[in-house]
């Protein structure tokens with residue numbers, strides 16, 4: 001079930017934090033500050049933040065950073081982390097070379 | 109009961125674009141989205157911003173967006189939507205394929221599009237990575253691609269900054285009428301009132317329109333796509349094939365995004381969720397490597413799927429519903445709604461505000477579907 005959310009804008013300016021330069025998504029080198037700013041700009045779910053910044057879109061597909069991203073989004077929105085749904089996982093679990101994948105099925 | 113000038117149903121690229129162009133004109137907008145922003149086809153598509161091989165009815169919509177909106181869109185919205193206008197190559201391996209290309213070239217040229225057939229050498233001059241099996245291609249230099257996820261979210265972000273209200277996780281069930289005119293909508297949780305409702309909910313637009321007696325003949329088709337890891341920069345063109353077995357491009361990030369068809373897609377349309385099937389990614393990879401052997405070592409990191417809302421005659425349904433004053437449709441994009449989304453946003457906003465859409469939407473009237481005899 002998707003949580004109902006009203007996407008009202010904050011009346012305040014974005015407030016940077018001292019540790020905003022921390023790298024959260026190592027594959028795509030996305031910082032805490034970038035994630036916080038994305039939430040400020042309206043990105044309010046794991047999928048939206050990912051699609052906006054590429055956090056969790058790299059080689060490991062979020063296997064390393066997704067809980068960290070989830071916590072930051074929850075903190076910015078002021079909700080418990082469990083209320084922020086994790087982003088979707090999809091096949092393949094590990095990267096597969098095209099030449100290998102191409103050998104599965106088909107006519108030959 | 110809350111009053112809004114316009115209620116938009118659906119927070120995909122179409123709903124968000126309409127919300128932006130309306131907000132720019134100080135119209136008070138409410139967007140209701142069942143899941144999250146860009147949950148549907150808008151975050152799942154191949155990013156093609158293409159005029160070549162478009163239906164002649166739809167071509168003016170694509171040409172308008174490419175001439176007038178896409179080039180300045182990133183600046184306008186304040187987000188880099190990764191628009192890249194380096195042309196589209198549609199590749200041919202056989203004489204049959206060339207015939208398919210020639211038909212599309214004739215249609216495009218008669219509509220004033222710069223589109224031509226080029227031979228093997230010219231193809232390889234433009235894109236040295238194509239296999240020797242490619243004997244010709246059509247080339248349209250003004251085609252290109254963008255990043256659909258960013259485009260959708262950029263329209264959303266800018267509309268929100270301009271005051272548009274968005275509610276996600278709330279599902280619209282029906283359009284409400286009073287004395288035959290639109291008076292609002294009913295969701296699973298609330299009632300909202302407005303005498304203007306724009307329906308941009310993809311395939312689900314059909315059941316919602318049904319609640320006021322309007323039916324749009326469309327089918328839901330499941331199609332799949334995949335993405336590679338980051339690769340060295342190879343070529344900037346949008347790629348398609350006359351055989352329609354795959355399409356794709358290299359993104360600004362360096363990964364390649366490809367989509368493709370096994371031919372069995374229409375028979376998976378009962379799926380309720382966009383699932384991927386075991387045969388498809390392999391089929392797409394085989395098709396790609398038949399044209400681009402040079403990327404055989406690239407890794408696939410993710411596969412996904414999405415639904416198309418395909419109209420009986422494969423062009424969108426757009427504009428006012430005269431039988432239901434206050435209802436405007438923007439759906440049935442039939443697999444090519446991303447490239448034209450800026451035109452649609454602008455035209456539907458103009459239609460709602462001024463009764464005039466700018467570009468003509470006459471060919472897309474909901475009442476065009478007639479029985480054969």
Ligand SMILES: Cc1cc2nc3c(=O)[nH]c(=O)nc-3n(C[C@H](O)[C@H](O)[C@H](O)COP(=O)(O)OP(=O)(O)OC[C@H]3O[C@@H](n4cnc5c(N)ncnc54)[C@H](O)[C@@H]3O)c2cc1C
Nearest residue numbers: 118120122142148149150153154156280310414445446447
């Ligand atoms: C794999 C794939 C590749 C594609 N490639 C291209 C391409 O290269 N070029 C191109 O131009 N187009 C392409 N398309 C098509 C393009 O993605 C769509 O035409 C476009 O995204 C349509 O946008 P939309 O906003 O109408 O639909 P959607 O993005 O589907 O948005 C509709 C929204 O309405 C919401 N909704 C549904 N029901 C309700 C309800 N009851 N209440 C509230 N909200 C509701 C949905 O959750 C959804 O977010 C492709 C599509 C797919 C799937």
